[in-house]
Amino acid sequence: MTERAVRLGRRVSRSARPHMSALRKRETKAGYAFLVPWLIGFFGLTLGPMLMSLYLAFTRYDLFSPPQWVGFANFVRLFTADKVFLRSASVTLQYVAFGTPIKLMAALAVALMLNRIRRGSGFFRSAFYAPSLIGASVSIAIVWRAMFSTNGPVDTALSFFGINIGGWVGKVNLAVPMMILLGVWQFGAPMVIFLAGLKQIPQELYEAAEMDGAGVVAQFRHVTVPMLSGVIFFNLLLEIVHAFQVFGSVFIISNGTGSPGGRLNFITLYLYKRGFADGQMGYASAIAWLVVVVVAVIAAVLFKSSGRWVHYYGEDR
Amino acid sequence: MRLRKKAATLGCIGLGLLMAVSGCSPSNDPSDGLGPDGEVTLNFAFWGNDARAQMYQQAFDAFTVENPQIKVNASLLSWADYWDKRKIEAAGGNLPDVMQWDYQYMREYAANGKLLDLAPYLGSTIVTDGISSSLLPTGEVDGTQFGIPIGGNTYALFINSALLKDSGVDAYPGGGTWEQYTSWLASVSSALQPVAYGGADWTRNLENFQHWLRAQGKSLFTEDGKPGFTKEDLTAFWNLGVALREAGGAVPADRAEEALPKSPLGAGLGVAETQWDNFSASFAADLGVDATDLSIVAPPTAAASARDLYMKPSMLHVIAKNTKHPDQAAKLVDFLINSPQVGEIFGTNRGLPASQTQRDGLVVSASIQAMIDYEASVAFRIGEPPLAPVVGYGTIATKYLSLSTDLGLGVVKVTDAVNQFFDEMNQVLG
Known part of the structure; x- marks a missing residue:
């Protein structure tokens, strides 16, 4: 998609060049001049290291001696000999598969409510958005850890209702749900986007639906959801990518170990430990590129399927 | 008018390049610096906590009194972060001049040529007479002395x-x-x-x-x-x-x-x-x-x-091979290993001091006495490291x-x- 845009842009600029005024030329030059810092950053700090890591993914590199080419050995080891990786991939996928839909549903539900409120909506919008701003911070991870420890607030509250499960932090089966709750709590960003999307839906559609005798549920299913599908698609894609990137909070909550039982050893944490603690940079790069491929495939599938369920207002079909 | 715009354009390009270049250059690295009057700044790294950081600060203050030409710039990290950072620095060839070190990483860094061979300084700048003969060899890797044990523990x-x-x-x-x-x-x-x-x-x-x-x-x-x-x-x-x-x-x-x-x-x-x-x-x-x-x-x-x-070396001091001031670094190591003043400051925070002169500076508290008594009580079980x-x-x-x-x-x-x-x-x- 972006490629097409770039190609289009090039064609336009080429055909326009002969007729360009002197002013336009100078402005183009100035534009590029202003882009220089960004371009240096992009090639030097993003693209260069990325290509380097692609090369390293096929080597054995301990940071001390030069990388040795090993072909696909790192990838073979990932899938045949490394149980920790399989566990890590599994918990990460669980987090993405359960956390993302729950977060989006929460965001949509709150957005729907806020869309109806007339008074004080500004206040509630800020209040619900605030966790997104601080949710990825170190302090919140520390608070989360304390909240879900034995005799912490969550344990105490649950015991009040007769549920005695103790702390979640060290429990193999509760660690991922705890992380999902932390993710869901930061629903503010998608919520604001949903809210903007809801405001865009023309009121006459609801009026027409009401005339046809549609209730609240039917209106939601047949007007809100289709009209919002573009925004849902955008949020879904963004949140899936975000979910794969969770690092800081699992690092802090598990003290960098990924325990209990590897349940907090999310893929980002695992590749960090392999690279920087174990000095297996080649192996870590292989994991990183695998994540890139998986995210790219998921995005491609989403884009491919979007034709069938994403509608844009006024689009001729 | 036109000229001015051109100049502005060039200026922008120049500024961009400058920003990019200054971003990568080690301009904030004090280790380069010979100061105005031949003053040298050594970088020093250690793991531990705030209490240990204060002890080191006192020790460096005492060191600077004796060696006013040498300043020490110390940095503290937790154990795990400490080794992550050293790994990156080793790859880039910019390890701190002097470091607190652990036995388990001696071979990895020494065998890869990241640590300075201390042989030229032993017995001259770095006095080893007072160091217990069972501990000193723990600073060796394949016969070469790369580290000096600070203290020992069991x-x-x-x-x-x-x-x-x-x-x-x-x-x-x-x-x-x-x-x-x-x-x-x-x-x-x-x-x-x-x-x-x-x-x-x-x-x-x-x-x-x-x-x-x-x-x-x-x-x-x-x-x-x-x-x-x-x-x-x-x-x-x-x-x-x-x-x-x-x-x-x-x-x-x-x-x-x-x-x-x-x-x-x-x-x-x-x-x-x-x-x-x-x-x-x-x-x-x-x-x-x-x-x-x-x-x-x-x-x-x-x-x-x-x-x-x-008896394990609780810690060692090592000097990075990439140091630009090996003589001054050796002086600092000698001071941190042998000074009775350092012994008084640290107590057994870094293990029971390996060097007798430093041990002489110890103020023996009840808990230090308990440690000394304990080591004496298990002497019959202590073998080769x-x-x-x-x-x-x-x-x-x-x-x-x-x-x-x-x-x-x-x-x-x-x-x-x-x-x-x-x-x-x-x-x-x-």
Whole structure:
């Protein structure tokens, strides 16, 4: 998609060049001049290291001696000999598969409510958005850890209702749900986007639906959801990518170990430990590129399927 | 007008380049700096906590009084972050001039040419006369002296006396077999749980496995860097852990996880724990009690007459090969190792000082006396120290810890854990 845009842009600029005024030329030059810092950053700090890591993914590199080419050995080891990786991939996928839909549903539900409120909506919008701003911070991870420890607030509250499960932090089966709750709590960003999307839906559609005798549920299913599908698609894609990137909070909550039982050893944490603690940079790069491929495939599938369920207002079909 | 615009355009390009260049240049690196009057700034790195940071600051102040031309710029990190950062710096060839170091990373960095050979300075700038002859060789890798041991420590069993009193169980006398220790732990647990338990799961410490092997005349690694034990050895050891957990002697693994970064003893969850004997101060600080409230006894052993314990360098000082001021760095190392003033400042924070002159500066408190008495009491069990650990030891130790944690949590079986451990170890040892 972006490629097409770039190609289009090039064609336009080429055909326009002969007729360009002197002013336009100078402005183009100035534009590029202003882009220089960004371009240096992009090639030097993003693209260069990325290509380097692609090369390293096929080597054995301990940071001390030069990388040795090993072909696909790192990838073979990932899938045949490394149980920790399989566990890590599994918990990460669980987090993405359960956390993302729950977060989006929460965001949509709150957005729907806020869309109806007339008074004080500004206040509630800020209040619900605030966790997104601080949710990825170190302090919140520390608070989360304390909240879900034995005799912490969550344990105490649950015991009040007769549920005695103790702390979640060290429990193999509760660690991922705890992380999902932390993710869901930061629903503010998608919520604001949903809210903007809801405001865009023309009121006459609801009026027409009401005339046809549609209730609240039917209106939601047949007007809100289709009209919002573009925004849902955008949020879904963004949140899936975000979910794969969770690092800081699992690092802090598990003290960098990924325990209990590897349940907090999310893929980002695992590749960090392999690279920087174990000095297996080649192996870590292989994991990183695998994540890139998986995210790219998921995005491609989403884009491919979007034709069938994403509608844009006024689009001729 | 036009010219001015062109100039502005060029200026922008120039500025952009300048920003990019200055972003990568080491302009904020004080190690480059010979100051105005030949003043030198040394970078120094250590792990620890704020208390240790203050001690180092006092020591550097004293050093600067003697050597006004040398300034020291120190940086503190936690243990894990410390080694992550060193790895990156080593790759880039910009390690700090002088570093606090650990035995387990000696070989990895020395064999890869990252540490300075200290031979030219030994006996001249760096005085080694006062350093105990059993400790000095621990700074060698394959016959070359790369590090100077700061202090030494021995493995020990710590007991939280106040918590033990609550349980009403008799104190553990020290020594004995691991099975006796396990049943003692179980009796403490049954008196205290669920508030507290007997102690940390001792099969989680690689050091306990190492001492258990040493008692049987084996070792973690052989001289040629191969494993010194078999799958059967590790299976037998981890099965002792299964028995410990079934008897209820250990702090449950999920509670131990929650307590991190404190250990079960430091968090007040366990009465007893094996650890290096310079840990009194840090355990006491974690518990918020005085160091004398902890007693130190001999750890259990797998064979009564064996010399299973050893004097380990608690830390060493090393100089980076990439230093631009090796002479000044050597001076600093000598001061940190030998000065009686440094001995007075640090006490046993960095282990019992290796150098006699520094030991002379010690102000012997009750807890330092307890440590000295303890080491004297186990002298008959102290044998030769093992060789500097293999390259990749850190990865192997981490793997051991995570697998034994998984065993405690019940998410892996002993046979699977043993296989996974050997897979990883073979991968690392190549």
